[in-house]
Amino acid sequence: MTSLDRWLSNAAAILLALLWVLPLIYAIWTAIHPAAYEARFVLTAPLSLENFVKAWDAAPFARYFLNTFILVTTILIGQFILCTLAAYAFARYRFPGRNILFTLVLLQLLVMPDILIVENYRMIRSLGLVDTISAIALPYIASGFGVFLIRQSFMTVPRELDDAARIEGAGALSILWRVYVPLAKPIYLAYGLVSVSHHWNNFLWPLIVTNSEETRPVTVGLSIFSTSDSGIEWSVINAATLMTSAPLLIAFLLFQRQFVQSFMRAGIK
Amino acid sequence: MTRRDWIHGWLLVLPAMAFLVLFTHLPAITTIWNSFFSTPRGRRPAMFVGLDNYERLLNDPIFWKVLTNNLWFALGTIPTSIALAIAMALFVNRRFMGRGFVRMAYFTPTVLPLIAVANIWLFFYTPGFGLIDQVIGLFGYGQTNLLGEPDTALAAIMVVTIWKEAGFFMIFYLAALQTIPPQLTEAARIEGANGWTIFRRITFPLLMPTTLFVSVNAVINSFRLVDHIFILTGGGPDNASSLLLFYIYETSFRFWDTAYGATLTVVMLALLCLLAIGQFFFFDRKVHYK
Amino acid sequence: MFAKFFQGAAMTAAMAIAGTLPAKATDLQFYFPVAVGGGAAETIESLTKEYMELNPGVNIDAVYAGSYQDTITKVITASRGGNAPQLSVALSVDMFTLIDEDLILPFDDFIKTEEDQAWLDSFYPAFMENSQTGGKTYGIPFQRSTPVLYWNKEAFAAAGLDPNTPPANWTEMVEMGKALTKRDANGNVLQWGVRIPTSGFPYWLFQGLTTQNDVILANSDGNQTNFDDPKVVEALEYLVSLSEEHGVMEPGIVEWGATPKAFFEGQTAMMWTTTGNLTNVRKNAPFDFGVAMLPANKRRGAPTGGGNFYLFKGTSDEQLSASVDFIKWITEPEQSAKWTMATGYVAPRPATWDTDTMKAYAKDFPPVLVARDQLEFAVAELSTYQNQRITRIFNDALAAAITGQKDPATALQEAQAQADAILKPYRVGQ
Numbered sequence: 001m002t003s004l005d006r007w008l009s010n011a012a013a014i015l016l017a018l019l020w021v022l023p024l025i026y027a028i029w030t031a032i033h034p035a036a037y038e039a040r041f042v043l044t045a046p047l048s049l050e051n052f053v054k055a056w057d058a059a060p061f062a063r064y065f066l067n068t069f070i071l072v073t074t075i076l077i078g079q080f081i082l083c084t085l086a087a088y089a090f091a092r093y094r095f096p097g098r099n100i101l102f103t104l105v106l107l108q109l110l111v112m113p114d115i116l117i118v119e120n121y122r123m124i125r126s127l128g129l130v131d132t133i134s135a136i137a138l139p140y141i142a143s144g145f146g147v148f149l150i151r152q153s154f155m156t157v158p159r160e161l162d163d164a165a166r167i168e169g170a171g172a173l174s175i176l177w178r179v180y181v182p183l184a185k186p187i188y189l190a191y192g193l194v195s196v197s198h199h200w201n202n203f204l205w206p207l208i209v210t211n212s213e214e215t216r217p218v219t220v221g222l223s224i225f226s227t228s229d230s231g232i233e234w235s236v237i238n239a240a241t242l243m244t245s246a247p248l249l250i251a252f253l254l255f256q257r258q259f260v261q262s263f264m265r266a267g268i269k
Numbered sequence: 270m271t272r273r274d275w276i277h278g279w280l281l282v283l284p285a286m287a288f289l290v291l292f293t294h295l296p297a298i299t300t301i302w303n304s305f306f307s308t309p310r311g312r313r314p315a316m317f318v319g320l321d322n323y324e325r326l327l328n329d330p331i332f333w334k335v336l337t338n339n340l341w342f343a344l345g346t347i348p349t350s351i352a353l354a355i356a357m358a359l360f361v362n363r364r365f366m367g368r369g370f371v372r373m374a375y376f377t378p379t380v381l382p383l384i385a386v387a388n389i390w391l392f393f394y395t396p397g398f399g400l401i402d403q404v405i406g407l408f409g410y411g412q413t414n415l416l417g418e419p420d421t422a423l424a425a426i427m428v429v430t431i432w433k434e435a436g437f438f439m440i441f442y443l444a445a446l447q448t449i450p451p452q453l454t455e456a457a458r459i460e461g462a463n464g465w466t467i468f469r470r471i472t473f474p475l476l477m478p479t480t481l482f483v484s485v486n487a488v489i490n491s492f493r494l495v496d497h498i499f500i501l502t503g504g505g506p507d508n509a510s511s512l513l514l515f516y517i518y519e520t521s522f523r524f525w526d527t528a529y530g531a532t533l534t535v536v537m538l539a540l541l542c543l544l545a546i547g548q549f550f551f552f553d554r555k556v557h558y559k
Numbered sequence: 560m561f562a563k564f565f566q567g568a569a570m571t572a573a574m575a576i577a578g579t580l581p582a583k584a585t586d587l588q589f590y591f592p593v594a595v596g597g598g599a600a601e602t603i604e605s606l607t608k609e610y611m612e613l614n615p616g617v618n619i620d621a622v623y624a625g626s627y628q629d630t631i632t633k634v635i636t637a638s639r640g641g642n643a644p645q646l647s648v649a650l651s652v653d654m655f656t657l658i659d660e661d662l663i664l665p666f667d668d669f670i671k672t673e674e675d676q677a678w679l680d681s682f683y684p685a686f687m688e689n690s691q692t693g694g695k696t697y698g699i700p701f702q703r704s705t706p707v708l709y710w711n712k713e714a715f716a717a718a719g720l721d722p723n724t725p726p727a728n729w730t731e732m733v734e735m736g737k738a739l740t741k742r743d744a745n746g747n748v749l750q751w752g753v754r755i756p757t758s759g760f761p762y763w764l765f766q767g768l769t770t771q772n773d774v775i776l777a778n779s780d781g782n783q784t785n786f787d788d789p790k791v792v793e794a795l796e797y798l799v800s801l802s803e804e805h806g807v808m809e810p811g812i813v814e815w816g817a818t819p820k821a822f823f824e825g826q827t828a829m830m831w832t833t834t835g836n837l838t839n840v841r842k843n844a845p846f847d848f849g850v851a852m853l854p855a856n857k858r859r860g861a862p863t864g865g866g867n868f869y870l871f872k873g874t875s876d877e878q879l880s881a882s883v884d885f886i887k888w889i890t891e892p893e894q895s896a897k898w899t900m901a902t903g904y905v906a907p908r909p910a911t912w913d914t915d916t917m918k919a920y921a922k923d924f925p926p927v928l929v930a931r932d933q934l935e936f937a938v939a940e941l942s943t944y945q946n947q948r949i950t951r952i953f954n955d956a957l958a959a960a961i962t963g964q965k966d967p968a969t970a971l972q973e974a975q976a977q978a979d980a981i982l983k984p985y986r987v988g989q
Contacts, residue, residue: 005464006365013360014367016353017374020436023389024377026400035843039398039824058600059623086285095275101282108293109485110541114493115514118521118530119296119303125639142288172277201382203496204514208522211633212622219382223499224625226388230836231819234392241385248380253373260372263444310659331955395817396809397748397826411747417758417811419962503759506812506958522632524948525660 031239038234051239055225058236060213061243064221067133068244071206071217072199074137076192083146088176090147091154092162108144114205121208131211140199149191153184186262193259200248218244300534308528315528322532332533334508335516338423342512343491345427346434351483353435355476358442359468375436383433387500390429391416394501419509422502426510429497434490438483445479446472488544492537513537585617585881590637590647592630592702592866593623602901610888617881627866631656631947634871638662643871646882651689651867652942652950654697655781659944659985664870665695669883678887681908685863688939692781698867699886700907702898704835705861705930705937706767708854712847714739714750714828725829725851729771729797732829732854736807739828752807754827755798756815761957762941762950763864764831767853768794770860770938776953781943782985786953787968787975795960795967797856803963811962819843833864834930837903841924850926852933859936865904896920905930943978944985952977 030038031052037045055061089095090102113120120139121130129135157180165175181188203219210216216224222244226237252259304322309315326332361372378386393400396414405413415425449472457467495515498504504511504519511519513533521530589607593599600623607619624630627650634647634657643662657663670676682690682700690698712722718738726732736752743749755764762776769776774790777783785791801808815832822830823843831853840848853861868886870879888894895911898904900920911917912931921928943949956974959965965973 009360010365013357013365013371016357016360017367017371020432021374021377023386023393023432024381026389026392027386036823036845038392038820039403041403082285082288085281089278089281093274093278093281095278098278101286104294105285105289107545108289110489110545111293111297111538112489112493113292115537115541116293116296116300116534117514117518118527118534119300120292121521122299122527123292123296125641128641131637131642138288139292142285142292144289144293147285172281197379201380201384203382203384203499204518208518208636211624211637219384219496222382222385224623224629226385226500230833230839232388232391232816234388234820237385237388241381241388245381245385249377252376252380256369256372256376260440260443260447263440310661391814391817395814395821396811397751397821398824399817406747409745409747411745412809414809414811414813417809417813417962419964505758505954506962507955507964509962519951522636523628524945524951525635525656526948 027238055240068217078141087150113139153187189262304532347487350434354438357439379437383496387497422510588644648866685937703865753829766862771856773857
């Protein structure tokens with residue numbers, strides 16, 4: 001690559017990055033300036049943290065935050081356990097119906113719960129779970145994507161390790177826990193991050209099944225907060241957006257290297 | 270295959286299968302079942318109506334409109350976001366000043382909730398004082414109303430979608446790029462191949478499995494990502510930017526016509542199955558030879 | 560914190576299981592939308608708190624459910640899920656939908672004394688139009704509004720117009736709009752004359768135009784619309800002509816949410832929006848502004864809008880009487896005055912306007928009286944059975960005409976045909 005090429009492609013990379021980060025920059029701009037500067041970009045605009053205070057006072061974001069946290073954790077733990085067990089079976093066991101079951105699992109890669117909102121709502125209602133955090137989590141607890149990924153990684157575990165543990169008299173679950181899971185750590189990290197960011201930001205399904213402050217996740221809270229019929233207050237909405245996205249943003253900043261590497265090692269490609 | 274083995278196998282699969290059946294397979298089947306009934310209203314119970322809902326579907330201009338919109342949406346977002354994702358991955362796969370910032374910038378949309386950033390995009394698109402109009406105003410251009418005109422509303426929605434997706438897909442490509450042995454490209458370079466040839470002949474083919482994986486995701490997302498429509502256009506003007514899932518939501522949860530909502534979902538399922546038949550086999554073959 | 564959450568979750572679960580069993584007689588759940596920014600939610604909460612202090616036996620859980628659209632969706636979802644709130648504020652126009660879903664109760668069963676009857680009769684008739692059908696009262700007006708015209712006095716002066724005279728009729732609005740529309744050397748618009756937002760729910764402001772053109776959009780039984788009436792077509796032609804012919808309004812769909820900001824930024828010299836925005840405009844407009852009734856054509860006119868209190872089925876008698884008692888209390892002049900001052904909503908009873916607090920407030924800030932005075936000319940907001948769908952059809956037709964996809968007459972005829980098909984079953988046996 002010539003140095004001109006290199007220079008050009010670096011410039012393109014940075015230009016694209018600026019374009020990509022523009023919404024975030026705008027969010028920060030409006031959040032730290034008074035509302036009058038929402039559409040005026042003068043460097044002498046006074047700074048203020050009032051928007052954060054306003055947003056915090058206007059809606060129970062602490063509660064929404066807690067709801068999202070519980071939701072994301074529940075889903076993640078559920079997915080890890082269920083997907084690990086199923087992935088182990090599909091990777092190492094032969095049993096009748098295995099191929100059909102695996103096809104059924106993969107089917108969920110396409111027919112996601114996000115699409116089946118009408119019937120899933122009916123299902124949740126018949127279980128009497130409307131307006132609970134469990135209702136938001138349940139359809140996502142078993143994930144075809146998770147089973148598939150973890151199975152891929154388990155299949156790369158050498159049989160010999162498995163056999164050695166078996167000879168020592170370890171049971172199936174103990175082998176799974178002591179041999180397979182540790183070797184698949186990167187996939188858990190990668191999958192975990194994808195799952196967390198997906199469910200942190202999920203909107204439609206929680207919108208449908210929640211009715212109250214006690215269950216509403218951050219996304220639904222934000223949407224309710226911003227759709228006031230009187231006019232959009234960008235400064236306050238963006239302050240709220242930043243407050244609620246901060247944990248994920250920071251987590252990504254801290255873990256981005258490990259994140260990419262785990263994807264690499266996980267062999268998601 | 271011992272008996273104990275298959276009991277174990279079944280037991281291990283059982284919990285995941287139970288949830289999958291309860292929230293994916295069963296609802297998919299009841300969707301089809303309910304599409305043959307009328308919507309129960311407070312005063313009237315559901316009745317078997319045969320193919321009435323499907324007949325209505327065929328005669329529903331809004332259905333055809335959102336379906337066409339959705340196809341354009343898929344065509345417009347999938348290739349663009351994949352191409353951008355590859356470009357981004359290639360950019361940040363090299364060392365240069367500011368790589369950390371660039372990588373973070375590409376990834377921010379994945380971390381920010383679409384429903385919240387939609388408000389920011391709404392400001393960008395606002396006629397007159399919005400960012401786009403302020404910028405083009407500097408060059409002497411007049412006001413635009415991208416969200417308020419039927420010709421541009423869907424495209425404006427697509428831009429937001431691409432912005433949202435490309436950075437996420439980049440991660441997969443980045444991981445894949447890092448597994449390509451540098452010797453391969455080195456050798457090609459020594460033989461005098463230029464950057465484009467190397468990409469076309471070596472890198473891109475090696476990225477093929479990733480492209481498959483990502484494109485499956487992108488296809489699903491083109492049916493699934495409707496959050497921003499709620500804020501940006503509400504599907505307007507006159508359904509010009511409405512997509513199938515958004516229409517399903519409106520029909521089922523605003524108009525409370527759940528039977529017709531189910532009928533629309535059946536169409537969505539059928540479309541996905543068609544894509545599944547196409548893509549799944551391709552995908553599966555790749556998986557096996559790995 | 561976790562312990563508390565799980566406790567809460569367990570309680571919710573227990574309540575869900577209990578389902579049909581009546582909860583403690585005096586526990587009330589109350590959904591409310593906040594369509595207007597600012598202190599509205601706080602005011603509701605402080606009012607409920609005040610009520611609970613006065614009535615120690617009653618416990619009211621006020622749940623902020625988002626926009627009107629969200630609230631009605633949530634109310635229906637919750638009721639279908641078997642845990643309806645006892646009372647809710649929801650759009651007055653959703654009355655027929657709620658009746659059709661068999662979710663609400665009329666207030667008539669609770670009107671026992673003469674005093675009660677006097678209370679029911681003490682609301683502005685314009686607001687009651689959307690609250691009664693078939694001789695029964697299903698809604699009690701609470702957070703009601705009506706659209707008004709806001710104008711930028713400085714922009715008027717700069718354009719050589721009298722800053723204290725808003726347009727009185729359609730022709731004047733166009734003429735003034737032309738004077739107010741400023742373009743730069745390239746012909747790019749710097750300031751529009753007028754802004755009538757058309758995103759989301761364009762039918763509402765459009766109903767201002769149809770009323771001024773002396774036509775009613777739907778009958779009071781909610782089963783017959785009038786979309787293809789020549790007068791409706793004429794009103795739509797006028798709306799379209801504002802941008803197409805006269806060039807005084809931004810072409811295309813005009814975003815509702817960005818409208819106040821556009822006004823503050825000097826992007827438009829006049830705007831039509833809800834009186835509920837009054838407090839917002841007063842606080843944020845960096846210039847002197849005026850508020851006027853909407854301009855007249857064949858007559859003066861505007862729709863009413865906003866929310867009513869509804870009572871929900873599946874509630875014990877004790878809860879119902881407690882709910883009615885609370886509604887009576889909160890619509891009393893003193894409370895109602897607080898609410899109006901905090902939000903800009905129109906107090907729904909003349910008595911409120913006679914309180915000393917309101918008189919002092921109106922003296923200090925006369926524009927609040929505009930909405931009240933306009934009530935004399937106001938009509939019921941478009942409301943039918945299957946309201947969400949009917950208004951959606953109508954909105955789509957308006958959008959198609961505004962964006963030039965269809966001509967007004969065709970768009971409205973198609974909309975009428977679609978509405979007829981949906982409403983036909985509701986005409987049988989009535």
